[in-house]
Amino acid sequence: MKRRAATGAKLLPMRWRKSYEPAPTTPELALAPDYMDPVRAWRLWEVEPLDAAPRLRSLYRFSFWPVGAPLEARCEAQRLRLPRRPRHAAPTEMCTCGIYGAPFELIRRKLAIDGGLPPGCLFVMGTVSLWGEVLECERGWRAARAYPSRLFVPLGFPGAAEQAVGLQDYGVPVELVDTHNLVDALDHVAELAA
């Protein structure tokens, strides 16, 4: 499936439209049918090599984000032996599955509380398009499909510049941020999220 978000085409303006709100009526945005108008959220990723190429990996789970195709949500309730839940497509209301994205300020608050992330790994931040079934949750949104739409790589991490080159395989803008840690980097990109 060819996605607008995967082509590196011009980004949509940053918006926090909730999935159940009416579609925007400005002429420019009305050109795209509503199902092509993804929710745009923010995320953090870890970068890890996969077949020697740097790839985005979800934090806290071993799930690599494919290049040129959406990451598809899968419920892991069964695998994790959570209390019995009927098999279902992700996300669904009575579960916690789905691909997460959050408003920018929520990610910034979380990093401030946790004091950043463990040292030694390369973490990147960026915007992500969420589509298909998208549910609101206390941490932002849970979606059926997702693809990064813009990546910010803090240069202070070892090998960051080389990794950023590899991340261009995703076909979305990859920008270097000249700072050591993610909290500073978030300050740098804060104006983009305003």
Ligand SMILES: [Zn+2]
């Ligand atoms: Zn589930």
